[in-house]
Amino acid sequence: MSAGPNTTGALRHVLGHLLTPLLMCVGMALAYLGAFHAPAPHDLRVDVVGSGPTAQVLAQTLQDKGAGALDVRTVADRETAVTALREQHSFGAYIPGGKPELLVASASSDTSAMAVEKVFTKVAAGQGAPLQVTDVAPVASGDPTGQGVFFLLVALSIGAYASVAVIGGAGAVLPMRIRVLLAAGTSLVVSLVGTLFAGPVFHLVDQGLGGVWALSWLYAAGILLVGVGLHTFLRRWTTLGVMVLFVMLNFTSSGGIYRPELQPGFFGALHAFWNGAGFVEGVRGHVYFDGHALGGHVLTLSLWLLAGAALVAAAGVTEARRKTVDGPCVRAATPAEAEEEVEEAVAV
Secondary structure, rough: OOHHHHHHHHHHHHHHHHHHHHHHHHHOOHHHHHHHOOOOOOOOOEHHHHHHHHHHHHHHHHHHHOOOOOEEEEOHHHHHHHHHHHOOOOOOOOEEOOEEEEEEEOOOOHHHHHHHHHHHHHHHOOOOOOOOOEOOOOOOOOOOOOOOHHHHHHHHHHHHHHHHHHHHHHHOOOOOHHHHHHHHHHHHHHHHHHHHHHHHOOOOOOOHHHHHHHHHHHHHHHHOOOHHHHHHHHHHHHHHHHHHHHHHHHHHOOOOOOHHHHOOOHHHHOOOHHHHHHHHHHHHHHOOOOOHHHHHHHHHHHHHHHHHHHHHHHHHHHHHHHHHHHHHHOOOOOHHHHHHHHHHHHOO
């Protein structure tokens, strides 16, 4: 018995829409497994404190044995080592002696601090002495894993990119200026919700909440403007597009789980200019490192916001041209199509 036309049409419809989640599956596997499956240090900067021959020999030995894993240098004293850690130029400083001490800054990256501790625990054991570990930049008491900023990033990202489908899909009949205002208002709400939960509710951040909110708003607004602008050009593929930009490439290169010194080079390169890295490193710098290098991270987020503004401007011009060329025949998304797109994005 052959399938009727309704069954055939429904099957084609389902198969057509299955392409998006299948592509997402492939993309997520490539991104997450590629970035996180085998973290290993490369050129991880550590210091050996001391200026005598013992410190020099130890540093050179570690450099040689590391075979590219470590970038070992010597610094004159403990104060210089602490400064390097607090400016995020290094990720560990070993002070040799009868009671060896390792200085780390877990707020910079807990996983990097653990990698450094693993190396120098073996060094101290070889000297027959227990290792004392001192954290010169600990994270907030409510964030024992040091990954709270990353989970804030996830919450903000989902709130922002899911809203893109609503504004771009269901709101496609609205003038672009109205959609931009909706994006601005939504980013404000998303950033306030994220900051509320990160601060007063779960205490993942225990200071500088005003700055955390400002960075959250800048980050969320950039995603929403980019997404709303892209919707004019990508239509039903917008969900996949924002997933690639703000999940697959974004979460994996943010440094929230592993910094680029523990990842493959591709993700380390993205870390230098991607918006998620700008947010994570900006919040870390603002909350834990007295604002060190904050300006550069704010610039990264601002450039993404400007890119979003340029996209919505281009989208507005494109839509105006379409109306001029097609006149009343131009077709907006039907309510059913808009609802389908929204449901697809929110489900993802």
